[in-house]
Amino acid sequence: MSTLIDRREALRKTALLMGAAVSASTVAAFLQSCKATPELNYKPVFFTEDQATVVSEAAEIILPKTDTPGAKDVGVPNFIDSLINECYSAEDQKKFLEGLDEFDKNAIKVFGNRFIEGTPEERQDYLKKTHDDAVAAVNSDPKTPRPFILKLKELTMLGYFVSEPGATQVLQYVPVPGAYKGCIPLKEAGNGKTWATS
Amino acid sequence: MNLNLEAEKKNTYDAIVVGTGITGGWAAKEFSEKGLKTLVLERGRDVKHPNYPTATLNPWELANGDRPTQEDLKKQGVQNRTGYTVRQSSKHWFVNDLEHPYTETKRADWMRGYHVGGRSIMWGRQSYRWSDLDFEANAKDGIAVDWPVRYKEIEPWYDYVEKYIGVSGQAENYPYLPDGKFLPPMDLNCAEIELKKAIKDKFGRLLTIGRTAHATAPLPHTPWRGTCQFRNMCIRGCPFGGYFSSNSCTLPAAEKTNNMTLRPNSVVYELIYDEQKGKATGVKVLDAETGEQMEFYAKVIFLCASAFASTYIMLNSISKRFPNGFGNDSGELGCNIMDHHLGVGASGSLDGFEDQYYSGRRANGFYIPRYQNVGNDKRDYLRGFGYQGGGGRQGWGRAVAELALGADLKKLVSEPGKWTIGMTGFGEVLPDHSNKMTINHNKKDKHGLPVIDFDAEFKQNELKMRVDMKAHAAEMLEAAGVKNISTYDNIGGPGLGIHEMGTARMGKDPKTSVVNKYNQVHACKNVFVTDGAFMTSAACVNPSLTYMAFTARAVDFAVSELKKQNL
Structure with a gap:
């Protein structure tokens, strides 16, 4: 166990360092042509650079930097790369990559470019449309197999809300609560936000 | 030597x-x-x-x-x-x-x-x-x-x-579940209190905090x-x-x-x-x-x-x-070989109580002790089952299939979701x-x-009992006003109850x-x-x-x- 945790800790520290680096590169990207391929803030193990970029940019649209950190800041792209690499079966990996490829290429029909080649606005609009259509489909028929974009959304949310900023800034988390109060006014339940873990 | x-x-x-x-x-x-x-x-x-x-x-x-x-x-x-x-x-x-x-x-x-x-x-x-x-x-x-x-x-x-x-x-003086030398009970949460009242009123059944x-x-x-x-x-x-x-x-x-x-x-x-x-x-x-x-x-x-x-x-x-x-x-x-057969029950969501929540993480749920084949209750199977379950408010997972994205998504998940509540049967297995x-x-x-x-393997008596285990779970939730009730029945192999x-x-x-x-x-x-x-x-x-x-x-x-x- 300890080696695994050590490794995770090392990864986490790397992600933090990379997170610091990304602010600079984001600024750089902004100064460059809008068409420039966005830069990655980590070295993917499972994805190709292009695949990793699609995941990374999509994750940041799903959970962007606001007054709290964004998906990229907290290492979500790295998390997804690792999770799919280590936890998915070969079959599920293949399905995920097919979905990712289709998501990237379908953008051609919508705005004339692959997702990865779009402007930030084009990527944002395309992802939102794909997402909203998927939500409508699964809500009209719960038996619909979960579309790729919702799988990606779920992975993004998972990676984000198990991260320290996600769990403690957007949600709330107390390592050692010390007591249980079963039925109290919401405003008295810590800061009233959703608990990160149950 | x-x-x-x-x-x-x-x-x-x-x-x-x-x-x-x-x-x-x-x-x-x-x-x-x-x-x-x-x-x-x-x-x-x-x-x-x-x-x-x-x-x-x-x-x-x-x-x-x-x-x-x-x-x-x-x-x-x-x-x-x-x-x-x-x-x-x-x-x-x-x-x-x-x-x-x-x-x-x-x-x-x-x-x-x-x-x-x-x-x-x-x-x-x-x-x-x-x-x-x-x-x-x-x-x-x-x-x-x-x-x-x-x-x-x-x-x-x-x-x-x-x-x-x-x-x-909690001491309950329930004849088929003798009270013990208890330390203070843990709290039920808002949804569980609601269910407790409903099944007492409508079925005369007991719900107590897990021992x-x-x-x-x-x-x-x-x-x-x-x-x-x-x-x-x-x-x-x-x-x-x-x-x-x-x-x-x-x-x-x-x-x-x-x-x-x-x-x-x-x-x-x-x-x-x-x-x-x-x-x-x-x-x-x-x-x-x-x-x-x-x-x-x-x-x-x-x-x-x-x-x-x-x-x-x-x-x-x-x-x-x-x-x-x-x-x-x-x-x-x-x-x-015996075990308990489980993996059968129901869950759903409960409207209201939006301004109520809980704090702390309770490693416990509620318990509904056996009420089948006791007193005047007679079933087409022997023995019976109890339920273990719990309520809570939905976390971030609920928002995956909702429209929110970006800043809206953060705001949505930072507010606790609906109350949900569910229960799983634990059934007696006959020695064979x-x-x-x-x-x-x-x-x-x-x-x-x-x-x-x-x-x-599980035999006929267990399988018959499971029909009630599933149906009663749904009925009791319904009686408490629970909506979107879904039932499940995955028996698994003997041993899964550990x-x-x-x-x-x-x-x-x-x-x-x-x-x-x-x-x-x-x-x-x-x-x-x-x-x-x-x-x-x-x-x-x-x-x-x-x-x-x-x-x-x-x-x-x-x-x-x-x-x-x-x-």
Whole structure:
């Protein structure tokens, strides 16, 4: 166990360092042509650079930097790369990559470019449309197999809300609560936000 | 000087306890506190309280969001059948299935860990007393054999173990679920209070907070234990000693006496039977690390290795006297496998209470005790079931299939979602001679020992009961105004309840049972079996508390018999 945790800790520290680096590169990207391929803030193990970029940019649209950190800041792209690499079966990996490829290429029909080649606005609009259509489909028929974009959304949310900023800034988390109060006014339940873990 | 004699003397104790789980820990404490030099043999590695490697890790300190990797699943695919045990935070408490295989003539789910403390580290901690409804059931139904004891005989032992381990619960004066010596109960939450009212009003049924082996108040007799901190990370081991485990409670008590020798990495594979004396003289042990074979000797031997493991040792102990397995004159050894059948129930969402929430993480739920086939209630199946369940407000997961994205998504998930509530049935399994385990000599584990083969299945009575288990769960939720109710029924294999029992059953008659009313092997008075193997029937409540009560009682009996020189 300890080696695994050590490794995770090392990864986490790397992600933090990379997170610091990304602010600079984001600024750089902004100064460059809008068409420039966005830069990655980590070295993917499972994805190709292009695949990793699609995941990374999509994750940041799903959970962007606001007054709290964004998906990229907290290492979500790295998390997804690792999770799919280590936890998915070969079959599920293949399905995920097919979905990712289709998501990237379908953008051609919508705005004339692959997702990865779009402007930030084009990527944002395309992802939102794909997402909203998927939500409508699964809500009209719960038996619909979960579309790729919702799988990606779920992975993004998972990676984000198990991260320290996600769990403690957007949600709330107390390592050692010390007591249980079963039925109290919401405003008295810590800061009233959703608990990160149950 | 005879070297063998010297070695024999060195390896001789008053008592040997095989296993360090819930019953082994209790036997170790009771024997050593009564002054017996006690050797406690554990097949797995040592684990010392409070050193549980993942116990205080935060969510962001666990790789892959705590998910199992493909590599984990290759090694622990069978252990993962529960769906909740093979996680980065808990997988080290479960065996490597490649090293410790078993075979399945029919599907069987044997979930276990090889380490000091055994499953007392990962257990569900729910602690309920049996009533005479349970002790009399076999006799009344003409099923299997009668229990040779009734509640009155066990009641003081329930008192004894409850006071020591600490059981949190609410006294309810419900006839079929006797009250215990409770520490303060935990709270029900808003949704659960609503359900409690509704099922009382509409069905006259009881819902109570789970009775659980958590210290909700200090336990002065074990000052090294703290109280429950409501972290709900129990399966990782609790460094506070907030719940009962062998590691936090009984083993430290035994150690304090200086009478206990605890030997980890000691795989007991056979009892040594002396044909002249008509007694067991000791056990054969394989050192799990060195492969060295050893023998240890004692006046009395307690098998507390878990139902299947203790039964395996007995089946693997062949002598002239016992050609079919140790103490197996009845032919019942290895038979009558029981568990609880579960994985059936319902859940849904409850409108309202939006300005209400909870704080802390309660490692407990509610309990609806058995109401079927009691009083005037008659069903088309025997026995019955209880429900365990819980309510809560939805977390971030609910927003995956909602329209929110970006800043809106953050805002949405930061507000708690709807209240949801659900319940799962825990049903009694009838003892059936045809549900059995045997030793399969064609397959070996990593030590070269033959493995267990399981040939057991749920039968008609269980399947009939499940129809009610599913329907009643939905009806009760509906009565409380729960919406979007969905039901489920995934029976799994015997063992998935992790309450395996019955394979060396207790009874009055040596011709039809393996142990007597004091857990003493009928045919060999100095060997006792006090883990789940002795169970003559299963009831529908979680069994560990009952194992503890019988273990403490059996040690008391064994020591008095030793003093009388009857063993």
